Amino acid sequence: MAEVILRSISKSFGGQKALDDVSLTVPHGSLVVLLGPTGVGKTTTLRLVAGLEHPDSGDILIGGRSVRGLTPAQRDVAMVFQQYSLYPHLTVRQNLEFPLKSPLLKTPREEMERKVQDVAEVLRIAHKLDNKATALSGGEMQRVSIGRALVRRPAIYLMDEPLSSLDAKLRAELRVELKRIQAQSGATLLYVTHDQVEAMTMATHVGVLDHGRIAQFGSPRDVYENPVSIYAASRLGEPRINLLPADIFAGAPAGARTIGLRPEHIVQGEGEESSVVRVERLGDQTRLHLSFKQHDLVTVTDPHTSLRPGDAVKVRPQDAYYFDADGARLV
Ligand SMILES: Nc1ncnc2c1ncn2[C@@H]1O[C@H](COP(=O)(O)OP(=O)(O)OP(=O)(O)O)[C@@H](O)[C@H]1O
Numbered sequence: 636m637a638e639v640i641l642r643s644i645s646k647s648f649g650g651q652k653a654l655d656d657v658s659l660t661v662p663h664g665s666l667v668v669l670l671g672p673t674g675v676g677k678t679t680t681l682r683l684v685a686g687l688e689h690p691d692s693g694d695i696l697i698g699g700r701s702v703r704g705l706t707p708a709q710r711d712v713a714m715v716f717q718q719y720s721l722y723p724h725l726t727v728r729q730n731l732e733f734p735l736k737s738p739l740l741k742t743p744r745e746e747m748e749r750k751v752q753d754v755a756e757v758l759r760i761a762h763k764l765d766n767k768a769t770a771l772s773g774g775e776m777q778r779v780s781i782g783r784a785l786v787r788r789p790a791i792y793l794m795d796e797p798l799s800s801l802d803a804k805l806r807a808e809l810r811v812e813l814k815r816i817q818a819q820s821g822a823t824l825l826y827v828t829h830d831q832v833e834a835m836t837m838a839t840h841v842g843v844l845d846h847g848r849i850a851q852f853g854s855p856r857d858v859y860e861n862p863v864s865i866y867a868a869s870r871l872g873e874p875r876i877n878l879l880p881a882d883i884f885a886g887a888p889a890g891a892r893t894i895g896l897r898p899e900h901i902v903q904g905e906g907e908e909s910s911v912v913r914v915e916r917l918g919d920q921t922r923l924h925l926s927f928k929q930h931d932l933v934t935v936t937d938p939h940t941s942l943r944p945g946d947a948v949k950v951r952p953q954d955a956y957y958f959d960a961d962g963a964r965l966v
Pocket residue numbers: 648649651652653671672673674675676677678679680
């Protein structure tokens with residue numbers, strides 16, 4: 636496993652800048668999640684590290700060595716794509732063995748069998764080892780694709796939304812498994828997702844991408860608690876951060892245009908009056924949709940609340956964020 640460094644990477648397709656001067660370090664043994672909406676350059680970043688694309692400028696180092704000019708195989712990366720890519724004519728076992736059969740690795744038969752069995756068990760596909768890859772459900776195929784990466788110990792694993800095609804239960808299970816495997820084995824992983832729950836629960840570091848630039852890089856907790864901008868603040872947190880005109884409450888600092896309130900920044904039962912629009916019971920969380928001076932506010936409340944639509948609730952901000960007219964954080 637190795638540290639991966641991107642140094643001032645830029646990449647355009649036609650006239651369109653996909654990445655604009657991106658510098659990023661994926662520390663040895665870390666799980667770095669690239670987070671951002673569609674089209675910000677997440678997949679392009681992975682493809683550049685893998686050697687499937689080449690930067691217009693900048694350099695990529697894996698284990699301290701520039702990989703310029705090296706083929707994907709020479710870079711020793713294992714990539715899992717959003718869409719499974721299996722050999723359909725082979726069985727699950729043969730698909731999982733395939734990466735170990737590379738002439739470079741020369742894996743002994745016994746070790747290969749053990750690795751395949753271990754990975755199949757972790758990914759809950761051991762009972763399907765002798766099935767043809769085509770005789771699997773979509774979720775099973777995706778687990779085999781993840782397994783094909785995990786049987787190896789490359790310098791870095793690159794994963795592009797590997798769990799997005801799985802159902803919610805399996806996604807939640809594999810999220811925990813992948814994190815456990817990574818933490819136990821000390822693997823280095825660069826992981827792309829839209830899913831903020833994956834980012835919050837799996838990442839050692841989060842890189843928030845905004846139109847081909849790194850908007851913020853830090854631990855998930857740091858990005859959540861200390862966002863540098865409205866954009867970064869909006870990437871994490873469910874329900875999403877509430878954004879209102881800064882002067883809607885007294886006490887906004889000079890230059891503030893927007894106040895950002897996460898649910899925990901809204902004290903209920905004190906302050907100014909709002910009215911309940913809806914109480915949304917999600918099982919593990921009860922959300923309170925409020926109307927405050929013509930603005931919507933969403934927060935969480937006691938699961939046993941007796942509040943009903945039309946009721947009045949007092950609210951006041953506590954430790955809120957303030958942003959300037961450009962969306963940059965002030966305090
Ligand atoms: N091969 C390509 N040819 C032309 N444009 C491309 C190519 N690959 C990416 N792009 C463009 O580069 C930008 C970044 O794309 P990229 O796929 O990296 O985004 P992303 O953040 O991974 O999005 P998604 O979550 O939808 O996969 C987009 O504007 C995309 O249209």
